[in-house]
Amino acid sequence: MxxxxxxDTIDSPAQLRxxxxxxxxxxxxxxxxxxxxxxxxxxxxxxxxxxxxxLTIALHYVFDTPEDRLxxxxxxxxxxxxxxxxxxxxxxxxxxxxxxxxxxKRCESAYDTFGVGHSSTSISAxxxxxxxxxxxxxxxxxxxxxxxxAMSAGMAFEALNNAGVADANMLVILNDNDMSISPPVxxxxxxxxxLLSGGLYSAARRAGEKVLGVAPPLLELAKxxxxxxxGMLTPGTLFEELGFNYIGPIDGHDLDALVPTLQNLKGLKGxxxxxxxxxxxxxxxxxxxxxxxxxxxxxxxxxxxxxxxKGGGKLTYTQVFSDWLCDMAAAxxxxxxxxxAMGEGSGLVRFAELYPERYFDVGIAEQHAVTFAAGLxxxxxxxxxxxxxxxxxxxxxxxxxxxxxQNLPVVFAIDRGGLVGADGATHHGxxxxxxxxxxxxxxxxxxxxxxECRKMLTTAMGIDGPSAxxxxxxxxxxxxxxxxxxxxxxGKGEIRRQGKGVALLAFGSMxxxxxxxxxxxxxxxxxxxxxxxLDRELLAELxxxxxxxxxxxxxxxxxxxxxxxxxxxxxMGLTVPLLRLGLPDHFIDHGDQNLLLAELGLDVDGIVRQVxxxxxx
Numbered sequence: 001m002x003x004x005x006x007x008d009t010i011d012s013p014a015q016l017r018x019x020x021x022x023x024x025x026x027x028x029x030x031x032x033x034x035x036x037x038x039x040x041x042x043x044x045x046x047x048x049x050x051x052x053x054x055l056t057i058a059l060h061y062v063f064d065t066p067e068d069r070l071x072x073x074x075x076x077x078x079x080x081x082x083x084x085x086x087x088x089x090x091x092x093x094x095x096x097x098x099x100x101x102x103x104x105k106r107c108e109s110a111y112d113t114f115g116v117g118h119s120s121t122s123i124s125a126x127x128x129x130x131x132x133x134x135x136x137x138x139x140x141x142x143x144x145x146x147x148x149x150a151m152s153a154g155m156a157f158e159a160l161n162n163a164g165v166a167d168a169n170m171l172v173i174l175n176d177n178d179m180s181i182s183p184p185v186x187x188x189x190x191x192x193x194x195l196l197s198g199g200l201y202s203a204a205r206r207a208g209e210k211v212l213g214v215a216p217p218l219l220e221l222a223k224x225x226x227x228x229x230x231g232m233l234t235p236g237t238l239f240e241e242l243g244f245n246y247i248g249p250i251d252g253h254d255l256d257a258l259v260p261t262l263q264n265l266k267g268l269k270g271x272x273x274x275x276x277x278x279x280x281x282x283x284x285x286x287x288x289x290x291x292x293x294x295x296x297x298x299x300x301x302x303x304x305x306x307x308x309x310k311g312g313g314k315l316t317y318t319q320v321f322s323d324w325l326c327d328m329a330a331a332x333x334x335x336x337x338x339x340x341a342m343g344e345g346s347g348l349v350r351f352a353e354l355y356p357e358r359y360f361d362v363g364i365a366e367q368h369a370v371t372f373a374a375g376l377x378x379x380x381x382x383x384x385x386x387x388x389x390x391x392x393x394x395x396x397x398x399x400x401x402x403x404x405x406q407n408l409p410v411v412f413a414i415d416r417g418g419l420v421g422a423d424g425a426t427h428h429g430x431x432x433x434x435x436x437x438x439x440x441x442x443x444x445x446x447x448x449x450x451x452e453c454r455k456m457l458t459t460a461m462g463i464d465g466p467s468a469x470x471x472x473x474x475x476x477x478x479x480x481x482x483x484x485x486x487x488x489x490x491g492k493g494e495i496r497r498q499g500k501g502v503a504l505l506a507f508g509s510m511x512x513x514x515x516x517x518x519x520x521x522x523x524x525x526x527x528x529x530x531x532x533x534l535d536r537e538l539l540a541e542l543x544x545x546x547x548x549x550x551x552x553x554x555x556x557x558x559x560x561x562x563x564x565x566x567x568x569x570x571x572m573g574l575t576v577p578l579l580r581l582g583l584p585d586h587f588i589d590h591g592d593q594n595l596l597l598a599e600l601g602l603d604v605d606g607i608v609r610q611v612x613x614x615x616x617x
Contacts (some may be wrong), residue, residue: 001037002037006019006023006026007027007030010084012085013060013061013111015086016057021545023063028057029283032053032283034089034091034160036284038091038092038094038298039094039297040301042093042095043296043299043422044296045094045295045297046076046296046297047295048077048280048295049282050282050290051082052077052080052175052278054252054255054258054280055083055258055278056080057080062262062263062266062387063141063143066110066113067109067140070143071114071142073120073121073122073145074103074116074147074294075104075117078101078104081111082109085109086111087100093518093590095423096591097591097592097595102422102590103422103423104116117390118426119149120146120155122144122145123156123163123172124162125610126144127142127159127168130171131168142168142170145173145175146173146444147177148174148176149341149363151174152341152365152528153365163243163520167419170271171273172244172272172273174275176249176252176277177277177291214582236273236275244271245270245273247275247276248273248274248276250274252276252486253279253282258276306336313445314477317453317482318345318449319347320471321413321471323567324457332461334381335461336376336382337351337352337355337383337386338361339352339360339369339387340365340368340369341392342386342387342388342391343359343361346388348386361565366387367394367395367397367398369395370385370395374398374402374406374408374410374411377403377410382461383411385412387413388415388416389416389429390416390420390426390427390606392432393435399436405441407465409464409466411467412456413457416473417509418430418508419554419593421473421592423592425588425589430555430556430583430588432533433559433560434560434563436468437531437561439562442466442467443465443466443490443532444460444530446509447469447471447529447530448477448529449476450476450477450478451481452529454481454482456469456488456529458485459488463490472554474593477512480611492538493526493528493530494526496525497518497519497525499524499525502521502549502611503523503524503545503549503550504518504552505552506526506555508554509554513603514607516604521608526538530560537573543574547577548579548614549579551578552579552582552602552607554602556583557580557585559587560582560583562578562582565578567578577614581602581610583600
């Protein structure tokens with residue numbers, strides 16, 4: 001790797017704070033180089049981390065971390081933070097089993113003050129920490145660092161609204177990497193930021209309020225004049241109205257602006273708001289040119305960049321959904337597609353190009369996405385909500401109250417169901433079957449392969465009520481989907497292998513592993529297809545003809561598909577023994593998907609072993 005002599009001397013923020021301020025640009029350059037070379041070897045988030053190098057250095061240089069609390073939003077921009085807080089060597093195993101998490105994690109470091117992975121939580125958490133410090137009489141700061149995308153979520157504004165009246169000593173930093181709505185960043189803005197954050201301005205403001213306080217009309221006039229002047233020079237009127245002292249925007253890559261501004265803000269009381277402009281991919285030209293491509297990367301050569309694949313590999317389930325959505329839109333003019341800021345990840349890019357007037361990216365606002373879909377369905381449209389399993393959790397009340405209760409025909413295309421690998425516990429789709437099966441009116445499907453996924457999505461479009469198709473991350477078993485838009489009979493599974501003694505009831509992604517285990521055990525294997533309504537006729541047939549039933553799912557065991565099987569057997573008065581296999585009752589760490597499945601006993605060998613342990617000797 002490229003030599004980084006100054007960075008190599010920094011194993012804690014305390015060592016960073018001993019540097020001369022003139023050394024910080026060199027540290028930023030070395031840190032940026034290290035990130036590019038390190039991530040190129042492990043994969044991970046790149047462009048977002050390159051955009052926060054100077055901001056991270058400035059925060060740890062000015063604030064007394066970890067005594068002062070830094071709360072990062074989402075967390076995919078915290079590699080510089082990890083490196084500067086003693087985890088530089090650990091970057092070699094970033095996002096690998098047993099290695100560093102790709103996100104802040106409280107059990108990993110005292111500097112990770114709040115565990116994240118989902119967006120828009122930082123202001124709420126930092127406010128809680130700030131008010132806790134106040135209640136305990138502790139003199140420390142809480143700083144929330146939130147991106148402009150995360151700021152679009154309602155939760156962020158709920159927290160801002162609360163913080164503005166809570167009189168908390170906290171700082172919110174808006175890391176804005178989209179300059180389309182911001183004024184140019186230059187010498188004037190830098191000067192104003194330092195002026196407005198300085199003690200002179202703050203003291204003058206307090207003195208003016210005291211003098212004019214005896215004449216309320218004059219005080220009100222002065223406040224309006226100040227807001228008018230600041231409103232002309234900065235875009236912070238909204239945040240001022242919420243009770244924050246707004247500073248900025250300033251260049252988030254200019255340490256000569258960042259450090260003194262943060263030093264000034266550190267000394268101010270009450271809620272402060274700093275607006276910084278950064279550039280995703282900063283310092284690495286390829287990532288600057290295409291920050292979306294370099295957002296989440298696999299291994300690559302830094303001098304060459306990411307190379308396009310040769311093609312010819314297995315279709316991913318996301319691609320199957322993408323193709324189906326475009327084909328179905330051509331056949332069904334009422335279809336509209338909705339995503340909460342995951343157009344690329346959920347496979348809606350081509351649909352957006354072909355049908356821009358029928359494509360809705362609502363931003364990071366999962367609750368709104370679900371109720372918005374309900375409103376569209378009320379007016380006769382056929383909304384398809386493309387959403388990751390882990391993010392649907394955030395719209396649960398809306399799923400129950402606004403869609404299912406009203407029995408509206410909204411289709412949920414749930415990507416990343418089950419384990420997702422390197423992103424870990426915050427992103428595993430471990431709970432969707434459990435939290436959906438208890439909801440009335442909702443039809444839930446889990447495809448065994450790519451062709452079945454396409455058929456289930458078509459089936460969902462024909463259901464006059466809410467439905468969900470839940471599919472895993474990555475590629476399937478290599479089955480080429482039919483081009484026709486063919487539906488499946490609702491609530492009907494199928495026998496994939498006829499055996500004896502044991503019957504494996506497999507759901508979705510577990511069908512292939514169950515077939516392998518079925519061969520080893522000479523067991524019957526059923527592709528159940530529907531979690532709700534369950535195929536009770538098939539279940540009863542298997543119960544009558546086998547000595548042991550085994551449900552297999554890539555979902556939490558508690559409340560999942562196996563629980564539905566047990567409930568159905570009880571209601572039908574069938575007492576056949578049932579072994580339920582699935583995800584255990586603890587959060588599962590990051591690591592390779594296949595490795596995790598093997599560790600949890602959900603690969604072929606694990607299923608065989610657990611069934612043999614259950615069988616009589």
